[in-house]
Amino acid sequence: MSIQLELPVSAATRRQETVIRDLSDYGKARAPQAGRPRVSDRALRNAAAARLRAAALPGSGERAKLTPEQIVDRRTSLADAQIALCVAHGVALDDIDSFSGYSMSRSAYDAARHSWISLIKFHGFNDDYDQQPLGKALAWWAERRPQYLAGDDWLAAGMTAHREYWEGLGYGCGGPYCELHAESSANK
Numbered sequence: 001m002s003i004q005l006e007l008p009v010s011a012a013t014r015r016q017e018t019v020i021r022d023l024s025d026y027g028k029a030r031a032p033q034a035g036r037p038r039v040s041d042r043a044l045r046n047a048a049a050a051r052l053r054a055a056a057l058p059g060s061g062e063r064a065k066l067t068p069e070q071i072v073d074r075r076t077s078l079a080d081a082q083i084a085l086c087v088a089h090g091v092a093l094d095d096i097d098s099f100s101g102y103s104m105s106r107s108a109y110d111a112a113r114h115s116w117i118s119l120i121k122f123h124g125f126n127d128d129y130d131q132q133p134l135g136k137a138l139a140w141w142a143e144r145r146p147q148y149l150a151g152d153d154w155l156a157a158g159m160t161a162h163r164e165y166w167e168g169l170g171y172g173c174g175g176p177y178c179e180l181h182a183e184s185s186a187n188k
Helices: 041-056 060-065 068-088 106-123 127-144 154-169 182-186
Strands: 004-008 018-022
Touching: 041 068, 106 127, 106 154, 127 154
Parallel strands: none
Antiparallel strands: 004 018
16 A cells, blocks of 8 residues: 655745655655645645545445455554654654554643643533543553653543633533533523
8 A cells, every 4th residue: 555645844944845755665755846836734734634544444345355464554554654744743753652653742642631621621521422532542641651641630621621611701501411510501
């Protein structure tokens, strides 16, 4: 399987230059196309992520035809592509999970934490719906970087942000499962 990604040549420069690299053939790079419009870093990340999703999520007909060896090869290629993206974004090699290709850097931890706190801030927390995915996220980080989780309670921080946000608006969130605003949603 061949995955092609557009990666910035240098993240330090403001001038955006892209090179198309075929990840199944690491040493060779195709020449940039002349007259190609400049593309933002976000657009490059989105395009690379779309290509990874397309490679990771084959149609059901194609999936049924894959042998176990092809599945392993596909997953290895996807991990290599994810590692290439992390390296292109300046993540240190020690902070990249070699099995999945995901970043385990402090900034990746902070982004995951911020995402969960933001979700809880606006929507509250439902034990039946949110507990399992939050537990999986915390377990992933506890397995790989337990020092980041020491003394850090994502749920407590999220519920504090939730309370402050909705108290600032002057009414409850309206979620029927929200324990903080059960009385205010019952009065409506």
